[in-house]
Amino acid sequence: MKAKRQKQRPEDLNAKRATRKGPISKYLARHYRHFNSAALLDAAKGYEDHLKVGGKMFVTLAGAMSTAELGISLAEMIRRGKVHGIVCTGANLEEDVFNLVAHDYYERVPGYRDLTADDEQKLLDRHMNRVTDTCIPEMEAMRRIEKAVLAEWTKADAAGERYFPHEFMYKLLRSGVLEKSYQIDPKNSWLLAAAEKNLPIIVPGWEDATLGNMFAAAVIRGDVKNVHTVRTGIEYMTYLAEYYTKTAKTLKNGEGSIGFFQIGGGIAGDFPICVVPMLHQDLERSEVPLWGYFCQISDSTTSYGSYSGAVPNEKITWGKLASSTPKFIVESDATIVAPLIFSWVLGE
Template sequence: MNKGPVSQFITHHYRHFNAAALVDAAKGYEQHLLEGGKMMVTLAGAMSTAELGISLAEMIRQDKIHIISCTGANLEEDIMNLVAHNHYERLPNWRDLTPEMEWDLLERGLNRVTDTCIPEEEAFRRIQTHIHKLWKDADDKGERYFPHEYMYKLLLSGVMKENYQIDPKNSWMIAAAEKNLPIVVGGWEDSTMGNIFASYVYKGEIKASTMKSGIEYMVWLANYYKENSAGKGIGFFQVGGGIAGDFPICVVPMMYQDLEMHDIPFWSYFCQISDSTTSYGSYSGAHPNEKITWGKLDIKTPKFIIESDATIVAPLVFAYLLGW
């Protein structure tokens, strides 16, 4: 593939340390795909609010990502940005905010993520109206779906199209829905929509079982891994730390040790972008070699760690893979 100016810039200037690790990881990812491998990308933190969708959506459209694991926040925040972008407020001086100023944001219905405030009324409530109907319809029919499947139904129905406030090509969830991309969301309950769903369960309006669980996600992932890990295998590109990465990477030792599937291959590529420095007891900051001892990675698995800010690094890696 002919590389564009962004790719040419990083390969010329990024020669050492974390910069070189970025280039090595990008080239390793590209080689993994060229050799017929598949790739899981995991999204931690608030990457959707950071608008990673601008590059991530194109990665999905070009089949450079085959499965995603993300937090419940990332699952919903891409859609929030899609329908409420014009109401977001950015606070470049966020470090200077006093507790009183933070309280004022709360009273204005603005929930802050670092320098970006998500407008509760325009974002959460606009989605809630439509997603509640999907939840209730499924509940009434005795049907059950995963959290991302409800979101796919919502997007593909087109019911919110008139509310779009960004170019839909920059929404990774739309790109994923159109491809029916597999998604795993461990701990979905730890999200705004998860809290809202729990409130309906608390009130007795919807059964908890109408939403498929994290255990069911893990069982589904085990079947997916078994069916897709032949040949070059499945790589693991981890953006940040936390449950988005911790949850799915465990499927390999679970299958090998607990299901005694001793022919299951290890993850065949590993990269983590993290600003969590290596420290005692920190899993997010753990060196990739530690994962060998847990039966997740092989001795020969290509391993990369880029100790930097994922909001800066991930778009550059994606740009390289897209030939930008």
Template sequence: MSKNRGPISQFIDHHYKHFNAAALMDAAKGYEEHLEKGGKMMVTLAGAMSTAELGRSLAEMIRQDKIAIISCTGANLEEDLMNLVAHTHYERVPHYRDLTPQEERDLLDRGLNRVTDTCIPEEEAFRRLQQHIEKRWKDAEAVGERYFPHEYMYQMLMGGDLEQYYEIDPKNSWMLAAAEKNIPIVVPGWEDSTMGNIFASYCIKGELQPSTVKSGIEYMTWLAGWYADNSGGQGVGFFQIGGGIAGDFPICVVPMLYQDLEMEDIPFWSYFCQISDSTTSYGSYSGAVPNEKITWGKLDIDTPKFIVESDATIVAPLIFAWLLEW
């Protein structure tokens, strides 16, 4: 182990020897080896990792070029910005398991939308973003321009639209770090996010056209080109946090290129790790072991494969800490 590593890395190196702890350590070292050999890494974000403030470590991973591309849900895309501009208005509810239906309704009536133990304030978070992104949508449509969901958010960040509201240290916003690096993001199923719902409402009212925001199919066709251009050499690894569409969507680009476009020399993903507490019962894809992905043309026999069956809010920051030598 490098003598430059900080106390967190030293702790996990000393203590994490077996079971899920050992799987965490193996995955971190595999990620590190992949980068050292010149490989690139896609990180996928499911769940509510932005509300879990993963940006505290993820942003530095982006700044240090340890992530080449991100796939995330629309919720993770927007909730990092909400935390950036409305953090002091959030409320924690540690006893969330004990809330009655009436207490849940009381939170709604106060404009607080709960994500497990954390309530996001509607007025200071959702509506604050809405007024600025609405202008970006309408300005683009007025001149016949179209962008991906994340590109509109990059425009707000780099244009300084939100600086007046910052309530956390900007270095802890992974979206701001990504915008400054201009790394690509893929956001499958963006329509089911709050901003996606708001955009749909403008389309229903006839104030915007659906085509003003580029679609999921366009994300897939763009990703196909990006993967083909970046999969040479050591190739592209796949680091999946949680399950769901954030991981399912981008991992399919390889079999699409190989099988549907008949690019038989396209490389498989060259590293795979998933942090998940899902199981394989009832056909759960999120809980499928990595070997199942061999049958779908996503991973190869000798692809380094890791699965850490644990809470991603605990595991991901530790793996990132190892990679950052904290």
């Protein structure tokens, strides 16, 4: 009589999978066994599996991930071909460049929870704009980039040309005009890495970002004559729809699909994920596949009407994900979780 085959334990399977990886991955395989830590590791393995069969991955950035310097890990993911598109808020687009040229002028405020209203006013008086425990210097970061990108806006405006927000940033970085001002290692800028790969970037709601406000001011002053010199909103959705349709066709004959790795919630996540039901329901492109992988890192709790806190299965009812789509949610701080998932995918 044959002996009953013993089922392998999850920790043993994870250890085996991490054998050829570096120390960070081995640490995750050994210690991350339950609750949010297990969800983190499952999401990382799912990301890896998605790429192994030829899938593509979109990463969405909400919150202040650029000011949190996520670029240190995200840039390497982009360079190594583990990310194929970015969707981010206008703040994340610009703040990666702010950090690139003004890092040494930033200030940390570890005791930010104890700040009084008067303390906050003193920061404002010094032109230090606070994001949780980090202050962005207005003059060295925001105004310096405003001056540089305004030159790109007015040049395009005079020529009757129109570009997306990310295309203007690509032009600025590729021009080399900022290189002498870099205050971090350029390899830690995710936007520089994206520019080198000419990665598609979607920036919904760009108008509410600092540079969006500055563009509005330039239009009001008359520096820019055509308010449509910067393409936004609906044009980004049509751009994404055509990209998704075209890319999905190249993957159709294989096992690959397009995945969705969401950091935070809000418009950075909701805008792009809606492209699939739009393609199906409004354009009747029924052959276009659903998103083939989904992971969200969020500290938002599930609550009434909350998108950021909604569980992944809710997206099935909206035609965004299939019941069979691998789905993961890690309820934790993305500044802790995302670099660890990226390290696993990178084999570190």
